[in-house]
Amino acid sequence: MLENILRTLPQVLFDGITLGTVYAVIALGYTMVYGILKLINFAHGEIFMTGAFIGTAILLAFSSLGWIGTLPIIILVLVAMFLTAGVTGAIGVGIERIAYRPLRKAPKLIALISAIGISFLLQDLVRFTTEFANDGNFYLIGPELFKSNINVPLSKMASFLSDASFKTSFLFVLVTAVALMIILDVFVNKTKWGMAMRAVAQDRDTAALMGVNVNKTISLTFFIGSALGGATGVLFAVQYGTIDPYIGFILGLKAFTAAVLGGIGNIRGAVLGGLIIGVVEMFAAANLSTLTNHVIGAEYKDVFAFIILILVLLFKPEGLLGKALHEKV
Amino acid sequence: MWAAAGLVLAVLLPFAASQGDSYESFMDVSTMVGIYVCMALGLNIVVGMAGLLDLGFVAFFAIGAYTYAIFATPQANNFLHFMDFPLSGNTFWLFILIGGLVASLFGVLLGIPVLRVKGDYLAIVTLGFGEIIRIVFNNMDKPINITNGALGLSSITPPTLFGIQLLNASQFYYVVLVVALLVLFIIRKLEASKVGRSWRAVRENEIAAQAMGINLFKTKLTAFAVGALFSGMMGVIFASKQTFIDPTSFTMLESITILVMVVLGGMGSVPGVILGAAVVTILNLQVLTEVSNWLTDLSVNGGIAIPDVLSPSKMQRFIFGLLLILFALYKPKGLIQEKNRIVDPKKFTEAGENAHASN
Amino acid sequence: MPMLQIKDLGKNFAGIQALKDVSLSVEPNSITAFIGPNGAGKTTLFNMITGVYPPSTGEILLEGKSLLGCKPDEISRRGIARTFQNIRLFSKMTVFENVLVGCHNQLKTNVLTAVLGLPFTKKEENIAEKEAYKLLQFVGLAESLNEEAGNLSYGNQRKLEIARALATKPRILLLDEPAAGMNPRETRELTDLILKIRDEFKLTLILIEHDMKLVMKLSEHIIVLDHGEKIAEGNSHDIQNNPKVIEAYLGTGAVAK
Numbered sequence: 001m002l003e004n005i006l007r008t009l010p011q012v013l014f015d016g017i018t019l020g021t022v023y024a025v026i027a028l029g030y031t032m033v034y035g036i037l038k039l040i041n042f043a044h045g046e047i048f049m050t051g052a053f054i055g056t057a058i059l060l061a062f063s064s065l066g067w068i069g070t071l072p073i074i075i076l077v078l079v080a081m082f083l084t085a086g087v088t089g090a091i092g093v094g095i096e097r098i099a100y101r102p103l104r105k106a107p108k109l110i111a112l113i114s115a116i117g118i119s120f121l122l123q124d125l126v127r128f129t130t131e132f133a134n135d136g137n138f139y140l141i142g143p144e145l146f147k148s149n150i151n152v153p154l155s156k157m158a159s160f161l162s163d164a165s166f167k168t169s170f171l172f173v174l175v176t177a178v179a180l181m182i183i184l185d186v187f188v189n190k191t192k193w194g195m196a197m198r199a200v201a202q203d204r205d206t207a208a209l210m211g212v213n214v215n216k217t218i219s220l221t222f223f224i225g226s227a228l229g230g231a232t233g234v235l236f237a238v239q240y241g242t243i244d245p246y247i248g249f250i251l252g253l254k255a256f257t258a259a260v261l262g263g264i265g266n267i268r269g270a271v272l273g274g275l276i277i278g279v280v281e282m283f284a285a286a287n288l289s290t291l292t293n294h295v296i297g298a299e300y301k302d303v304f305a306f307i308i309l310i311l312v313l314l315f316k317p318e319g320l321l322g323k324a325l326h327e328k329v
Numbered sequence: 330m331w332a333a334a335g336l337v338l339a340v341l342l343p344f345a346a347s348q349g350d351s352y353e354s355f356m357d358v359s360t361m362v363g364i365y366v367c368m369a370l371g372l373n374i375v376v377g378m379a380g381l382l383d384l385g386f387v388a389f390f391a392i393g394a395y396t397y398a399i400f401a402t403p404q405a406n407n408f409l410h411f412m413d414f415p416l417s418g419n420t421f422w423l424f425i426l427i428g429g430l431v432a433s434l435f436g437v438l439l440g441i442p443v444l445r446v447k448g449d450y451l452a453i454v455t456l457g458f459g460e461i462i463r464i465v466f467n468n469m470d471k472p473i474n475i476t477n478g479a480l481g482l483s484s485i486t487p488p489t490l491f492g493i494q495l496l497n498a499s500q501f502y503y504v505v506l507v508v509a510l511l512v513l514f515i516i517r518k519l520e521a522s523k524v525g526r527s528w529r530a531v532r533e534n535e536i537a538a539q540a541m542g543i544n545l546f547k548t549k550l551t552a553f554a555v556g557a558l559f560s561g562m563m564g565v566i567f568a569s570k571q572t573f574i575d576p577t578s579f580t581m582l583e584s585i586t587i588l589v590m591v592v593l594g595g596m597g598s599v600p601g602v603i604l605g606a607a608v609v610t611i612l613n614l615q616v617l618t619e620v621s622n623w624l625t626d627l628s629v630n631g632g633i634a635i636p637d638v639l640s641p642s643k644m645q646r647f648i649f650g651l652l653l654i655l656f657a658l659y660k661p662k663g664l665i666q667e668k669n670r671i672v673d674p675k676k677f678t679e680a681g682e683n684a685h686a687s688n
Numbered sequence: 689m690p691m692l693q694i695k696d697l698g699k700n701f702a703g704i705q706a707l708k709d710v711s712l713s714v715e716p717n718s719i720t721a722f723i724g725p726n727g728a729g730k731t732t733l734f735n736m737i738t739g740v741y742p743p744s745t746g747e748i749l750l751e752g753k754s755l756l757g758c759k760p761d762e763i764s765r766r767g768i769a770r771t772f773q774n775i776r777l778f779s780k781m782t783v784f785e786n787v788l789v790g791c792h793n794q795l796k797t798n799v800l801t802a803v804l805g806l807p808f809t810k811k812e813e814n815i816a817e818k819e820a821y822k823l824l825q826f827v828g829l830a831e832s833l834n835e836e837a838g839n840l841s842y843g844n845q846r847k848l849e850i851a852r853a854l855a856t857k858p859r860i861l862l863l864d865e866p867a868a869g870m871n872p873r874e875t876r877e878l879t880d881l882i883l884k885i886r887d888e889f890k891l892t893l894i895l896i897e898h899d900m901k902l903v904m905k906l907s908e909h910i911i912v913l914d915h916g917e918k919i920a921e922g923n924s925h926d927i928q929n930n931p932k933v934i935e936a937y938l939g940t941g942a943v944a945k
């Protein structure tokens with residue numbers, strides 16, 4: 001049994017890390033907004049999903065223009081991501097303006113309800129826009145961009161491993177996601193705007209007294225978080241092909257778990273959390289059946305993120321890299 | 330006064346409508362209104378009174394429904410061999426209680442880890458729980474077939490009363506009416522008691538509530554358990570009424586629908602939530618389908634072509650999403666806002682005199 | 689035996705030493721004041737006595753028995769009640785219900801008995817209601833019993849917090865800046881009310897207050913905190929003439945009279 005698990009481990013790691021980077025970038029959006037507003041932005045998973053649709057639509061447009069195959073694919077995808085990020089960033093800012101800002105002083109429960117509302121609204125807007133444009137189908141299949149598979153002949157290196165393979169898009173997703181995270185980290189820690197964000201997250205009133213424009217900073221946070229979420233949606237669509245309006249929900253749930261696991265409010269924690277959740281999920285998908293002697297199988301993989309969430313909240317609510325906070329009384 | 334009038338109306342209304350097909354569909358909607366009213370009242374305890382945002386409430390409904398469905402079909406023969414299933418329709422009445430208690434037990438089991446967690450995380454954890462329960466029911470057809478997986482359970486035994494099988498909606502209506510009155514009675518009693526007061530205190534201010542000697546965890550757990558109890562009971566009725574259930578009846582959309590009822594009606598307000606549940610159920614089952622049909626008619630008969638995409642019956646998420654946002658922004662207290670109990674100070678004049686004497 | 693004893697108490701908030709090695713004791717049926725400039729750690733001390741935060745170091749004894757590890761609701765049951773500096777009423781509930789919540793511990797009702805409406809449930813509820821009304825009369829809010837607590841004036845909200853705390857039948861009552869936001873007339877009334885509370889309810893009072901006139905008038909014992917440390921204690925005369933206290937206050941711009 002263990003041999004089997006070990007044999008497939010490299011493949012599990014490839015798949016897990018790909019998925020994990022997607023979770024990680026989405027988790028960044030949750031963490032940034034939570035850090036600054038202390039609000040779970042339920043709509044964030046939907047922003048990601050919207051990004052996936054916008055990006056795929058742009059790529060399909062490129063494809064119908066005949067650009068795919070003539071222009072370098074990486075450039076095309078980057079352009080699509082860039083455009084998508086702009087749109088979803090703007091959507092994020094709009095959502096904050098309309099649905100969250102008026103409720104900043106309202107009870108938390110009301111703000112959460114508004115967030116759920118936005119999330120549902122977005123799902124359906126994307127659903128019927130897609131059905132309009134796509135002959136009544138609510139799912140979308142993007143153009144195939146990265147056709148080749150790379151084989152890693154691990155069995156030649158060590159006899160106890162099987163070969164692993166990944167789509168070339170894996171490398172692209174990985175490199176782009178890592179680049180996004182590095183840019184964000186530098187932005188938050190090294191720039192004036194990043195400093196304002198950290199200041200508002202720590203103490204909104206004091207930050208305002210020090211001359212930070214709180215509303216602008218919150219808008220900026222939403223823009224960046226949502227732009228990243230949208231861009232990740234494009235990456236997801238490129239890597240996994242088919243998308244539907246409901247992918248944001250469960251993915252959002254897992255990404256949120258990643259954010260909590262890493263320590264909510266903590267950017268590096270979100271990345272760590274995302275990778276852990278991604279790998280655990282893929283490991284579960286590959287080995288649950290073997291491990292439990294076929295009692296339960298891969299269909300239970302989604303349960304794991306949830307169990308991790310509960311365990312973390314119970315035993316280490318501040319997360320792996322977060323700091324424990326007490327509510328001031 | 331109001332309550333009496335409502336009751337008379339609820340009992341007599343069915344007689345007013347004509348018999349026949351449209352009568353049955355009318356009674357069907359009325360029955361569903363009753364079921365949702367009870368569920369919304371249950372969720373109202375959790376969200377409205379105790380202030381705990383539960384986004385996976387339908388899980389308890391599912392647990393109740395499956396509890397009955399598994400034993401009221403041959404399904405239970407797959408894992409229990411000491412007796413023969415399905416159980417007879419006479420057991421239905423007992424199962425209303427059992428289903429409620431099982432759901433309540435799950436509420437407690439979920440609550441024990443989850444209610445120690447900070448308030449806003451609760452929303453996402455319950456959301457996850459709702460999904461998990463659905464995944465589990467969807468896959469518990471192996472290794473032992475307990476729930477029959479995605480295929481669902483069909484031919485669920487309908488209830489039997491005095492030897493008569495209850496088969497049509499007009500009969501279920503009265504079953505639901507009786508249960509709804511019971512639920513209402515219980516909620517009214519709790520609301521006015523120390524229990525209801527501590528729920529509201531916890532909602533208003535956890536730290537102050539604790540300082541008054543209220544055990545936060547126990548208080549929240551009670552709210553969770555009672556809410557789940559009602560939801561589970563209605564699950565049993567739902568299963569027996571539909572005679573068929575599968576995991577698709579218990580999605581997050583359902584949980585959010587019940588939340589919309591509570592928010593729309595007025596969080597914490599019992600009459601509000603009843604109104605909210607009625608409005609949303611009728612909107613869902615009647616108005617949306619009829620408007621859709623009407624629109625289809627229009628386009629079929631050569632009028633204006635309304636694309637099927639915009640068919641209102643498909644737009645539930647849009648409509649509910651919009652309602653949640655609008656109510657959160659502009660009418661957070663709902664259609665009928667929660668009212669506080671007013672006491673008559675005269676009640677205490679004697680006590681008042683004593684206080685004066687001691688001064 | 690002292691009513692309340694605090695030994696080497698310390699509290700650390702992620703790097704901020706809010707309280708350091710504070711020891712003190714409070715005599716039964718006395719009025720003690722904690723004073724000190726903003727951020728001195730007074731509220732933090734209250735929060736540890738009432739179990740809101742666990743102390744980082746040290747010990748708290750109520751009549752010789754440790755309170756460590758007790759949750760706030762257990763501490764309430766053991767006889768310590770408090771009011772809050774930043775008022776924490778159940779603001780959407782009525783004035784009357786706020787006080788009734790304070791009666792929580794003396795009611796034995798549970799879900800089952802509440803639903804069944806057993807006679808004892810009704811009886812104890814009636815007793816609690818009468819008491820709640822009496823307390824409202826005591827603090828002068830009987831007229832407003834059906835008003836939403838959040839709609840009361842600032843001064844009345846503070847009084848309601850006191851009535852609510854008294855409803856838990858405490859042996860020690862902690863008041864965190866009870867006069868904050870009150871006008872001079874209200875402050876005078878409050879001073880009388882506090883004295884009346886001590887005498888009628890036979891309890892031990894500890895108050896945090898910035899209004900020195902009120903502190904000097906009421907307190908038999910004053911403890912001065914600064915930067916988390918106890919810098920002085922004694923009666924009002926000792927404190928007024930203590931150079932360390934004057935320095936602590938003048939250093940932050942406040943004036944001790």
Ligand SMILES: Nc1ncnc2c1ncn2[C@@H]1O[C@H](COP(=O)(O)OP(=O)(O)OP(=O)(O)O)[C@@H](O)[C@H]1O
Pocket residue numbers: 326327328329701704705706724725726727728729730731732733773
């Ligand atoms: N929950 C908390 N987290 C972090 N720091 C805290 C917390 N509570 C209090 N502090 C810090 O502890 C120190 C003491 O605060 P405390 O509220 O006890 O002061 P105080 O003496 O009551 O002041 P004031 O007169 O302004 O009420 C302050 O520096 C404060 O910022």
Ligand SMILES: [Mg+2]
Pocket residue numbers: 730731732773
């Ligand atoms: Mg203070």
